[in-house]
Amino acid sequence: MIKEAIEKILSLASINTATIGDQIFTNSDLRRVPDAVTDTLKVRNLQGIVDYLRNNFDSKMPVIVHVISPTQVNVVTGFNRDLNRSTLIEATALLPEIKFGWFYDIESFNILLQSCFVDTEQKQRILSIVGNVVDEKVVTVGDTGISQQVTAKAGIATVEPVVLPNPVHLKPYRTFVEIKQPESAFVFRMKDGPSAALFEADGGAWKLDAIEEIKLYFSKELEQLIADGHVVIVG
Template sequence: MIREALQYLISQGQANILKENGQAFSDKPLHLVENPTSKAMNVHTLSGLVGYLKSEFDGKDPVIVHVLSPTEVIVTSPLNGDAKRDYYIKAEALLPTFHFDRFYDTDKFNIKLQSVFVKNEDRDLMLKVVGNITEDQVKTVKDDGVSQAVVAKVGVASVGNVEVPNPVLLAPYRTFLEVIQPESEFVFRMQSGPECALFEADGGAWKNEAIDNIKGYLEASLKDEIESNRITIIA
């Protein structure tokens, strides 16, 4: 009796497959036993990702290098039989912090300009304006919504009305350091305090340029592997 009871319970756990109108149906839920897939290890440079791919450490199978964003690149395998991928390595850029659309006092803004932005003509012009404000309160003598003029030092011992440049063309560190940082336009504003802020004004177009720069770097660095069809780069 016990044996019969156990056999009955076992049979209750087994799925019965029925066919109707050319389709298969089960009277119980079925769960696919999937092939195992790997999780990506993390690096923070494109050169680290390139070094891993050139080493062929995990084999010579074809891989896909996907540029997900200006700060993220991942390497995966083709789809397996379960329509899943292995994730081999992921590069995430380590970047300095700057908050756009937020006002900084002039001392902090001055430091950020020198440490977070690539040196160019507009950056140097802004440094001159920010470094020569003479009052605790910014006296706006002209503001047409586009350009401002403020009171600042214009000589060794004199003050005058100084035009605040707008828009400004700047290149913040926003993508991997191995590639050129895209320049884009910003609106530069000042207010009492004195405080300064930058507002992005290119609609995010710099992101496409950064992604193209990353793709170009990878194509140049992995030329042999691409030509042998071992690596496919998508961006």
């Protein structure tokens, strides 16, 4: 009895491995050794992914560049023997906070437009309106009851009624700065105070445009790796 116990202890003390097919097992009960995993690298721009793949630092080619959304891109490996993928590096965009559908006071709205939107003709038009409002009242005009009108400065000593433009097409910073910010439609509204807000009005189509722009960016920056079959872009 004691001899058997000692032999059992000795058998457990040794580590034995066996390879069956392309899988590795260990010890007498042939438990399979899982693939090792590492922490995912995290960056804040698309260039970080480009630099990582061009240098092939971890020698993990071929890989898939998965454009998940306008604000997230992951680089993943092929399936390992456990039928899992490893996420090598992840890029998440650094973006300003923009609350669509939220009424800002005029000063805050002015700052928001200047700091968080690409400069365009329609942006300048809205800035001109909100920056020259002289009356806190916002009037509804038109047969539909939807159009709005405010009183704004028209010159040094004159004021006049101004009908708010709608819809307006603007380019807020909503995706990685390396690509062209997608333009989309917004409903521009004001209310007494005065205060102003922008409501998204394109049904989220801008997201598809942004994903296509990100894919185009990688197609250009990683052209040789793609041609060599080392990188596949999906999104």
